[in-house]
Every structure is written in structure tokens, then in C-alpha cells.
Amino acid sequence: MGFYSQIILPRLLDWSLSNSTLAKYRQELLADVKGEVLEIGFGTGLNLAYYPAHIHKITTIDTNPGMNAFAKKRISDSNIIVQQLTLSSENLPMSNDTFDSVVSTLTLCSIANIEQALKEINRVLKPGSRFFFLEHGLSNKPNVQVWQNRLTPIQKVIGDGCHLNRNIQELVERHFDKVESRQFTPENMPDLTAHLYRGVATK
Numbered sequence: 343m344g345f346y347s348q349i350i351l352p353r354l355l356d357w358s359l360s361n362s363t364l365a366k367y368r369q370e371l372l373a374d375v376k377g378e379v380l381e382i383g384f385g386t387g388l389n390l391a392y393y394p395a396h397i398h399k400i401t402t403i404d405t406n407p408g409m410n411a412f413a414k415k416r417i418s419d420s421n422i423i424v425q426q427l428t429l430s431s432e433n434l435p436m437s438n439d440t441f442d443s444v445v446s447t448l449t450l451c452s453i454a455n456i457e458q459a460l461k462e463i464n465r466v467l468k469p470g471s472r473f474f475f476l477e478h479g480l481s482n483k484p485n486v487q488v489w490q491n492r493l494t495p496i497q498k499v500i501g502d503g504c505h506l507n508r509n510i511q512e513l514v515e516r517h518f519d520k521v522e523s524r525q526f527t528p529e530n531m532p533d534l535t536a537h538l539y540r541g542v543a544t545k
């Protein structure tokens with residue numbers, strides 16, 4: 343992993359993903375998180391401020407050591423104890439049925455083997471517990487989809503593996519029987535990069 347991924351990208355993503363619109367959706371998503379929590383693709387720790395007050399400890403994973411280093415300041419400023427691990431969601435070391443909540447925000451777009459990662463997320467959740475996601479992905483407008491498909495190869499380079507054209511709803515539904523989600527594009531954001539999927543999947 344090179345200079346761009348470890349040094350530039352954390353700063354770029356921290357700046358671009360810390361706007362007030364996303365902050366509101368992060369807070370709404372995390373309001374119902376409970377128990378033992380795993381956050382995948384922790385990035386620069388932008389969700390940390392929005393966990394409910396009863397959450398005292400979380401486990402986080404991210405493949406990029408540069409992201410994990412950048413997140414340290416947020417972790418030290420937070421009351422939440424963070425067990426921060428550098429590893430991939432495609433191959434989790436945790437036992438089956440470990441967590442009450444798994445959280446992913448703006449991360450399913452970037453995971454190389456997304457099917458394997460969703461399988462792992464399902465595996466480490468306790469029966470009846472929940473996967474909370476806020477993701478960007480494939481628009482429901484065919485003319486936007488055309489550009490999302492065309493630009494994904496470029497976006498994968500700029501965004502360290504980020505796909506613009508994943509149908510998050512379909513992907514999550516392939517691994518969970520019960521999925522409640524909605525798709526929308528915030529008014530001040532473009533369909534191309536900010537067609538959002540927000541939902542909860544129950545194991």
C-alpha cells in the first residue's frame with residue numbers, strides 16, 4: 343500500500359466525508375446500535391461521535407494502516423474504548439455469533455470480494471442481531487447508471503477500490519433474509535457518487 347493510499351487518501355476522505363448531511367445520516371443510523379459492536383472500514387473514525395451514549399466499547403477493522411493512524415486522534419478524544427484492528431472484512435478472525443451489531447458506512451463500495459465480506463458479517467453476528475449500513479451505490483436512474491458503469495474503473499483507481507455501481511440492496515439481500523432499507527439521493531449531492539442506501543439487515 344503506497345503513499346497515496348496511506349497518507350493522501352485518509353486526509354482526502356476525512357475532508358470529503360465529514361459534511362453535515364452525512365453526519366445526520368450517520369447519527370440516525372447508529373441510534374439503534376447496541377451491545378457488542380463491530381465497525382468495518384472504520385476509516386478515519388468519523389462515526390465515533392455518533393454512537394449512542396450507552397456504547398462504551400467497539401471493535402473496528404480497516405485494511406489501511408494509514409486510515410487507522412489518522413483515526414488515533416479521534417479515538418483518544420472519544421469516551422468510547424476502541425479495539426482497532428488492521429485486517430480485512432473478507433476474513434474475520436472472530437468466532438461465529440460474536441456481535442450484537444455490525445456497522446458499515448461508505449465501505450461496501452470498496453471491499454474487493456464483497457460477497458465474502460457479507461458472508462463474514464453474517465457469520466460473526468449473533469442470531470437475531472443486526473447489520474447497520476449507510477452506503478453509496480447504483481442509482482435507480484438508468485442514465486446515471488450508464489455513467490456509474492463507465493466511470494467505475496477510474497473511481498477504483500482514485501478511490502482505492504471504490505465502485506460507483508454496486509447495488510447494495512441486492513448484495514445485502516443475498517446474505518440476509520430480512521432487510522429493511524431505503525434508497526435516496528440527498529438534495530445537495532450528485533446521484534453519481536451519492537445515491538445512498540440506508541438500512542438494517544437482521545440475521
Ligand SMILES: C[S@@+](CC[C@H](N)C(=O)[O-])C[C@H]1O[C@@H](n2cnc3c(N)ncnc32)[C@H](O)[C@@H]1O
Nearest residue numbers: 383385388404405406409430431447449452453
Ligand atoms: C470510503 S472509506 C469510509 C470510511 C468510514 N467508514 C466513513 O464512513 O467515513 C472506506 C474504508 O473502507 C476500508 N476498506 C476497504 N476495503 C476493506 C476491507 N476489505 N475490509 C475492511 N476495510 C476495508 C478503506 O481502507 C477505507 O478506510
